[in-house]
Amino acid sequence: MKEIGRVGFMDKPVPRPGPRDAVVRTTTALICTSDSHTVQGGIGPRTDLTLGHEGVGVVHEVGEEVRDFRPGDRVLVGAITPDWGDLACQDGHPSQSGGPLGGFKFANSKDGVFAEFFHVNEADANMAKIPDGVPDETAVYCSDMLSTGFMGAENGDIPIGGAVAVLAQGPVGLMATAGARLRGAGLVIGVESVPRRKRLARDFGADEIVDFSAEDVVEGVLRLTGGQGVDTAIEALGADATFQTAIKIIKPGGTVSNTGYYGQGEFVRIPRVEWGVGMAEKKITTGLCPGGRLRMERLLRVLEGGRVDPTPLTTHTFRFEEMERAFEVSDKKLDDVVKVMITFQR
Secondary structure (H helix, E strand, C coil): CCECCECCCCCCCCCCCCCCCEEEEEEEEEECHHHHHHHCCCCCCCCCCCCCCEEEEEEEEECCCCCCCCCCCEEEECCCCCCCCCHHHHCCCHHHCCCCCCCCCECCCECCCCCCEEEECCHHHHEEECCCCCCHHHHHHHHCHHHHHHHHHHHCCCCCCCEEEEECCCHHHHHHHHHHHHCCCCEEEEECCCHHHHHHHHHCCCCEEECCCCCCHHHHHHHHCCCCCEEEEEECCCCHHHHHHHHHHEEEEEEEEECCCCCCCCCCCCCCCCCHHHCCCCEEEECCCCCCHHHHHHHHHHHHCCCCCCHHHEEEEEEHHHHHHHHHHHHCCCCCCCEEEEECCC
16 A cells, blocks of 8 residues: 555565464465455555465464474464453453554554565464465465354354344355354344345355345344344444444344454444334444454464364465456456455465
8 A cells, every 4th residue: 555545566565473473474365355445545544565364374484482383384364353351352452452443553553465475463363274284275264254244143143943044145144154154043134135145145054134225124033033033143244334233134133243344434423213213222232353363363273173164255366476366356356356365475
């Protein structure tokens, strides 16, 4: 990111690790819609900032105090890399270490992973070794998409056999759909209009699809739940209208689990009447992609055990030297794209 609205290549020196840090040589990365939000100014002005926060690679160098990793180890790094001694971490909110969204360092407060090498703070706590049976092209999904989507299901307080609606079946929404099924939902409703994404939603566990281009979402969800609404609505888009819909479709006592990144607008509104004028016992939970080694190891275990295969999300693959075209495809949603993968020389 050269500046708001402009991207391109530039040369930078290979980073050096501090005593507890590591430098990783990138092998595989994914482009995220939040990279587009960042370029558009979603987190404010940035100059000459390396983008990207979803990456895996091989350890290039470690600091002298790193205990559990050595050069040559194949590793997954979470999109969120907290400072684990921070008070927010000690209070149970590691993603917020250093202030709101402070654990979100890559392509925010430091250079990200769209480079031949990237720096990882607190390596022992923020990296995980990738099992031999899990390819890089699969493991990289654990850095954000799998973690964030599953977080949506985890924060949604889904009862076993409960009804869940996942609003938007992009990469995070699709992983939330898979996560809802893993959490024991009895009815999973995907809200989507794009044919490819509707098919993927079915593949990842959606029992029903409500196409918002063909019917009103609130009416469709109420029809599928016998007029009751859902126990959990997972907002996976980051739009005011979608958030309002989520409030409207949950039953009293239900939960809206927000995973969306609201990159535009000053306010997100709550519909007053459907909120029970403030007293309908409807809960709103929010979260930033969980970080840390333990989280990454658990997600890798899900992949290793064959519980979920995220690789059908990859619709386009580019080499690193084709990064500018790859970003354009992802940013402008060209060619029915779902997720763009970047490969580096190995």
